Amino acid sequence: MPGKFSTRYKLSKKAVKQLADEAKARLGNVPVTWDDLEEARSSDYTVYFDAGLACLARVRGVLIPTLMCLLRRGxxxxxxxxxxxxxxxxxxxxxxxxxxxxxxxxxxxxxxxxxxxxxxxxxxxxxxxxxxxxxxxxxxxxxxxxxxxxxxxxxxxxxxxxxxxx
Missing domain, CATH: 2.30.130.10 (PUA domain)
Structure with a gap:
């Protein structure tokens, strides 16, 4: 049974900028709007939602695009x-x-x-x-x-x- 998110909240402009800079450096031109990002945490993952879609996640300390994002946004x-x-x-x-x-x-x-x-x-x-x-x-x-x-x-x-x- 997968865990649940313990917290989910809107990221500050500063946190969004830091995440956007990290994503650009590590992943390139990620198809995220960066306007209204939310962060959700579980015991194993941190997931970043863009317009309700789970787009990025930290897995074993590595920032990755989710398959949901790759399937829906290319x-x-x-x-x-x-x-x-x-x-x-x-x-x-x-x-x-x-x-x-x-x-x-x-x-x-x-x-x-x-x-x-x-x-x-x-x-x-x-x-x-x-x-x-x-x-x-x-x-x-x-x-x-x-x-x-x-x-x-x-x-x-x-x-x-x-x-x-x-």
Missing amino acids: FSWLPYVVVDRGASQAIGRGADLMAPGIRKVVGTFKEGDVVAIVDEQSNVPVGVGRALKDSETISQMAKEKSKGKVIENLHYPGDQLWKLIS
Whole structure:
């Protein structure tokens, strides 16, 4: 059973500016209006709501876009990897992403950056992760069918964050 939010409140202009600066530096051009942001906290997550939509969250200390936001407002603003059906299914069970499941890398990113994970058949985001290697290395590993973990899975449909914001 997912937890509940213990607090939810409107962010001050100063807090919104700090969050916007952090999001821009870490994620790029996030599709958030920044006008009327609310912050909600649970025991495990801090979630930021824009016009009622859970758009950003802190997961394991990392600021990420939520899948809800990527599904409703698009994901092309964030670097992403396209994965095969087997990898999509594994991501949906909480697994980290291995190199053989990657079909294509879109955009450039460094180790530690946040990336979307997109299913190749449906062209729908199935996860949000943290890159364990840079985009060039991951792309090369995928081409060579190398083995190894390349993206840490931070958020996927059905996880505790998903249940909390759905």
